[in-house]
Amino acid sequence: MTPVLRIGIAGLGTVGGGVLRLLQANADLLAQRSGRRIVVAAVSARDRHRDRGIPLDGVRWYDDAVALAADPEIDVVVELIGGADGVARVVCETAIAHGKSVVTANKALLALRGPALAAQAEEAGVGLAFEAAVAGGIPAIKGLREGLAANRIDGVFGILNGTCNYILTEMRTTGREFAEVLAEAQKLGYAEADPSFDVDGVDAAHKLAVLAALAFNARVEFDDLHIEGIRHVSALDIAYAEELGYRIKLLGIARRTTEGLSLRVHPCMVAAASPIAHVEGVFNAVVAQGDFVGQVMMTGRGAGAGPTASAVVADLVDLARGLRVPALGIPAARLEAAPIVAMDHRRGAYYLRLMVVDRPGVIADVAAAMRDQQISVESLLQRGRSPGDAVPLVIITHETDEAAMNRLLATIGSLDAVLEPPHVIRIEDL
Numbered sequence: 099m100t101p102v103l104r105i106g107i108a109g110l111g112t113v114g115g116g117v118l119r120l121l122q123a124n125a126d127l128l129a130q131r132s133g134r135r136i137v138v139a140a141v142s143a144r145d146r147h148r149d150r151g152i153p154l155d156g157v158r159w160y161d162d163a164v165a166l167a168a169d170p171e172i173d174v175v176v177e178l179i180g181g182a183d184g185v186a187r188v189v190c191e192t193a194i195a196h197g198k199s200v201v202t203a204n205k206a207l208l209a210l211r212g213p214a215l216a217a218q219a220e221e222a223g224v225g226l227a228f229e230a231a232v233a234g235g236i237p238a239i240k241g242l243r244e245g246l247a248a249n250r251i252d253g254v255f256g257i258l259n260g261t262c263n264y265i266l267t268e269m270r271t272t273g274r275e276f277a278e279v280l281a282e283a284q285k286l287g288y289a290e291a292d293p294s295f296d297v298d299g300v301d302a303a304h305k306l307a308v309l310a311a312l313a314f315n316a317r318v319e320f321d322d323l324h325i326e327g328i329r330h331v332s333a334l335d336i337a338y339a340e341e342l343g344y345r346i347k348l349l350g351i352a353r354r355t356t357e358g359l360s361l362r363v364h365p366c367m368v369a370a371a372s373p374i375a376h377v378e379g380v381f382n383a384v385v386a387q388g389d390f391v392g393q394v395m396m397t398g399r400g401a402g403a404g405p406t407a408s409a410v411v412a413d414l415v416d417l418a419r420g421l422r423v424p425a426l427g428i429p430a431a432r433l434e435a436a437p438i439v440a441m442d443h444r445r446g447a448y449y450l451r452l453m454v455v456d457r458p459g460v461i462a463d464v465a466a467a468m469r470d471q472q473i474s475v476e477s478l479l480q481r482g483r484s485p486g487d488a489v490p491l492v493i494i495t496h497e498t499d500e501a502a503m504n505r506l507l508a509t510i511g512s513l514d515a516v517l518e519p520p521h522v523i524r525i526e527d528l
């Protein structure tokens with residue numbers, strides 16, 4: 099008889115439902131591959147009576163997910179509730195304390211409590227697996243931690259939030275409004291319970307923190323990340339980007355420099371011809387730069403029930419096979435703190451859109467402010483309607499320091515003819 103891996107699932111929403119369906123659809127294949135039959139022995143969620151499309155007869159129900167985590171009749175706890183603190187954290191800690199391995203999709207928990215949880219799992223001699231937590235169905239964790247283990251990694255970056263990429267793609271290709279597309283992403287099961295985590299860049303930052311820890315064997319403090327979201331990206335900027343040969347993407351970028359680690363999430367303009375510009379919709383991309391392998395790019399669906407379930411169940415197959423690696427690539431106690439490079443040390447080009455009064459002398463004033471900061475213009479676009487109107491003045495700068503750019507923005511923002519705070523997007527040459 100095929101041996102059994104008994105699992106308990108805490109959280110039966112988008113991801114939990116997807117996991118139930120996948121386990122049922124591919125049960126024989128999974129048993130063949132892992133040598134064990136993966137059996138759902140217990141579940142917990144808020145609403146017992148919701149139809150999830152899979153019968154749960156014979157499966158133990160827990161109103162209390164923490165009690166499920168302590169159930170002696172299960173081997174692995176799958177945490178799919180979400181949230182850095184509160185019940186999700188207690189579920190994981192309780193499971194480990196009871197000698198059970200944990201599989202989780204919870205990037206918030208890992209970004210904020212990853213090293214402590216990994217240390218607890220190492221001490222208890224159980225597994226902690228989280229492939230679903232970063233870039234959904236893309237095997238980004240295994241790719242980086244196992245596949246690229248032979249390389250020194252100097253950078254890892256990518257499109258790490260499916261909801262934002264979906265919104266930016268739909269706004270560009272259909273001209274639809276931000277709010278309408280966000281509501282659609284929620285309906286499709288892409289967004290977080292609180293979608294401000296998506297649109298404000300926090301979810302991408304959670305994932306970047308995990309990737310950076312793995313890439314650099316570093317103890318990453320989440321508060322050290324620079325985080326900006328996409329709320330201020332307007333349809334006008336998306337159209338100008340297209341006209342100028344760029345696309346706007348929310349990127350997470352982690353680099354190892356001689357000064358320390360640079361860790362940032364913000365909207366970027368990337369060349370329309372670059373591979374990452376073509377990663378559209380709910381697709382994510384994770385790009386790693388290794389010293390021997392060179393650049394490796396992994397793409398695939400970053401959110402949604404099916405892709406995320408694929409990653410969760412792959413972790414279950416690893417556990418069923420008896421595979422175990424340190425969750426963060428090295429024992430948690432050996433993760434090293436690293437200095438953080440301040441954001442105003444960034445060097446690069448910038449897109450700048452000013453809403454200005456269409457009158458003589460405005461461009462000269464802006465040019466003088468740029469001269470004072472030693473920032474030169476690569477291209478400039480202004481389409482006046484009639485004198486006195488408010489018109490966009492769009493400038494692409496040559497490479498400069500963010501500190502100089504900030505000084506420029508302060509000066510320009512105070513000019514009478516500039517009617518709104520300047521709109522700025524960093525241009526990344528990836």
Ligand SMILES: NC(=O)C1=CN([C@@H]2O[C@H](COP(=O)(O)OP(=O)(O)OC[C@H]3O[C@@H](n4cnc5c(N)ncnc54)[C@H](O)[C@@H]3O)[C@@H](O)[C@H]2O)C=CC1
Pocket residue numbers: 108109110111112113114142143144145161162163178179180181185203204205206230231234287288289290291400401402403406
């Ligand atoms: N939706 C997606 O595409 C992806 C989600 N994730 C992560 O997966 C996790 C789950 O996300 P979703 O399935 O989208 O969320 P969801 O909101 O659809 O589902 C959450 C589930 O947890 C249950 N729950 C909430 N509080 C509970 C409690 N106190 N006790 C027991 N159950 C409780 C809810 O009843 C629901 O069944 C989160 O950590 C999320 O960040 C990761 C990758 C992709």
Ligand SMILES: N[C@@H](CC=O)C(=O)O
Pocket residue numbers: 231233234258259260261262288289290296301400401402
């Ligand atoms: N809300 C997240 C879900 C996957 O991690 C996203 O949109 O990427």
Ligand code: NA
Pocket residue numbers: 229230231232233234235236237238239409
């Ligand atoms: Na993944």
